[in-house]
Amino acid sequence: MFERDTEIYLDRDALREDYQPERLVGRDTELERYKTALQPVINGEQPNNIFLYGKTGVGKTAGTRFLLDHLVDDAAQYDDLDLTVKILNCDGLSTSYQIAIHLVNKFRPEAEQISTTGYPRSTVYEMLWDELDRYGGTILIVLDEVDHIDDDSILYQLPRARANGKLEEAKIGIIGISNDFSFRDDLSPKVKSSLCEEELQFPAYDAQELFEILQQRANVAFREDVVDTSVIRLCAAYGAKDAGDARQSLDLLMKAGDLAREAETDSITEDLVREARDVLERGRIREGISGLTQHGHLVLYALVTLDQQEETPVRSRDIRPRYMSFAEQVGIKPLVPRRMRDHLGELSMLGIVTAIERNEGRRGGTYREYAVDMDIDLILTALEETVEEVGIHESVLSLVEQDRTLSEYT
Structure with missing residues (x-):
């Protein structure tokens, strides 16, 4: 039933997070x-x-x-x-x-x-x-x-x-x-x-640094002529856009390789990279959101509704009233402001939310503003239980109804 395929990879493990290259590039x-x-x-x-x-x-x-x-x-x-x-x-x-x-x-x-x-x-x-x-x-x-x-x-x-x-x-x-x-x-x-x-x-990697990292790993991971420079540059460009995360870039290249192997093609194309990105992003959103606490879900839902009202980027103090209202609706005690900010920080680390540093000098001080950084439809799908518990906010009503209509036909 099982037999080895050797058309795409020489050493797939070279794309994994725990692989230790002989030389670290980009740092x-x-x-x-x-x-x-x-x-x-x-x-x-x-x-x-x-x-x-x-x-x-x-x-x-x-x-x-x-x-x-x-x-x-x-x-x-x-x-x-x-x-x-x-x-x-x-x-x-x-x-x-x-x-x-x-x-x-x-x-x-x-x-x-x-x-x-x-x-x-x-x-x-x-x-x-x-x-x-x-x-x-x-x-x-x-x-x-x-x-x-x-x-x-x-x-x-x-x-x-x-x-x-x-x-x-x-x-x-x-x-x-x-x-x-x-x-x-x-x-x-x-x-x-x-x-x-x-x-x-350690700052985020830029596109050129990510390209060097991916090229180094690709030379070890893939057979000759499986992946060309344009594919690696596309993965690097996506990685630079996604907060300069080398781990995500390597995951993207690996998923594209897996899709090529599944399709029994002899090379990785840019279309396969785009397909891989869509698959990974959906999975990352589901996994990231599922790992949050109920308060984390409410904080994210509050930010999503503000985003749909075109009120983002927004400070945590302006997210808080809506978060507190949602917590009240589901019958739980709201977190203190600092703990609520911790959830925003976690969402930022997951790449679901962008945190923008602002500095207004002595008078205004330093603070952060937050905005949603992923597809709203995917987030709402992952927050389906929270939306049901809190109720559909008017700002996302059309999106939720559209998703429900589509699900009836799939």
Whole structure:
């Protein structure tokens, strides 16, 4: 029933997010600054604490893994340098307590792992200090998606552990990676001063940088003559339009390749790229919206209705009255303004909403305005249950009725 096909791909995995190329393209400036920030490690000095921020898919994690792999290899040539690197993704971990437990288990063998509950916080921290000193030497701890942590105790304790007499043998360096530009602003001053010794911002890729990334991966992934330059440039152009996300661009090229394989053609065309984009965008909207809480759905629905009344871009304070009205209609208590803004930030990271920074100087200050950045029909389809619960707002009445009419004939 199954047999291998080899007409399109040589190595499809080269288009995946976790593929590590021999050279990272499109990030020369950022990697050079990053390398400089890591230089104290190879010198045997106290490591810098480094904070990276930028949108999803701009190379923060890939650049970190790339440089740390080289750092570990290069450190091995020095007899007086004992380097340990541990990477923890904080997605799903919302407290310092959870982070501390997972770090303890990172340093322990499987047979000695501790449970995720049942210990006083002070005991867990003592376990962590013991494990770090047991390893000794220089230890780099990478906290990816660090913005998921609601309290910043661990972000203060780790960088200051040696200065506060918690550690004697180990020198700790923290690398925090965040998709949320505002996360740093919410840190307490004492955490900000220690965690953010060195700050690196990874901007969105432009079309040329995305083209170089896609070309590099395509040379490994596809057979000769399967994909030409025009196809790669189209994928890069779409990626630049979609917030400069390399991950989305690679997904687009892979989906186009899969469609070519499914159609049993011997090459990827621009039409297949456009078809792939439509498929991915529909799936991304459904997946992104389905992962939101009920409040997230209400915030998005409020913004959609304002968009259809041509009132966007709009500030969060102007979205709030409609969001509160919708929450009232479904019988739930509205979130406080800050938590509502968190949902707007999440929608922005998902690429469903655009957040526009405004700066009006001393008098007006800095603020954000929000606008819908995806097909309204697709969003309303994904919000179907919310629309039913709240009721059809007059601004989207014609769109919802049109969708229902079409569904009757399909």
